[in-house]
Structures are given as structure tokens and as C-alpha cells.
Amino acid sequence: GYKVNLLGSFVIGDADGDGKVDVNDVTSTINYILNKPVANFVKEAADMDQDGKIDVNDVQAIIYKALGK
Numbered sequence: 423g424y425k426v427n428l429l430g431s432f433v434i435g436d437a438d439g440d441g442k443v444d445v446n447d448v449t450s451t452i453n454y455i456l457n458k459p460v461a462n463f464v465k466e467a468a469d470m471d472q473d474g475k476i477d478v479n480d481v482q483a484i485i486y487k488a489l490g491k
Contacts, residue, residue, distance in 0.1 A: 435487040437468035443487045451481050 435443035437450040439462045451468045454460045454476055468476050470483035 432464050432467045434467055435470060435484045437464055437484065438462055439464045439467070443484065445488060447484050448481060448488060451476060451484055455481070 432439065433441065433443060435447060437447040437454070438460075440446070447468070450460050450463055454463055454465075454468065455478075465476060468480055468484070470480045470487070473479075
């Protein structure tokens with residue numbers, strides 16, 4: 423579903439902000455966790471469990487969503 427933040431609307435799981443949830447979101451989220459620079463990273467979208475932090479649980483949830491599970 424869509425959520426709204428200060429930047430506007432975004433799709434939960436769409437960590438790279440391109441409008442769809444796919445393997446690129448998984449890669450972006452892993453890079454964010456590893457403190458590698460990520461262009462256009464949408465932290466609120468990557469935080470799948472909405473616990474305020476980005477971690478392996480969010481990566482797993484993005485994978486499931488990207489696979490349509």
C-alpha cells in the first residue's frame with residue numbers, strides 16, 4: 423500500500439523510490455545497512471516492519487514482497 427511522508431507518497435518496500443518493489447530495492451537496503459552510499463534511498467519505504475530501524479528483517483520482507491509472497 424501507499425504511505426505518505428514529508429516527501430510525499432511512497433510504496434512500502436520501494437527502497438529506491440522507482441515505484442516498484444524488486445531486487446533493486448533489496449540491493450539498496452543491503453547497501454544502506456552496510457553504510458554504502460545509496461542514491462534516492464527511501465528509509466520509510468525500506469522499514470517494512472515500521473520499527474524505526476533498517477535491518478535484516480526488512481530485507482527479508484522486501485524479498486518476499488518482490489517475489490509476490
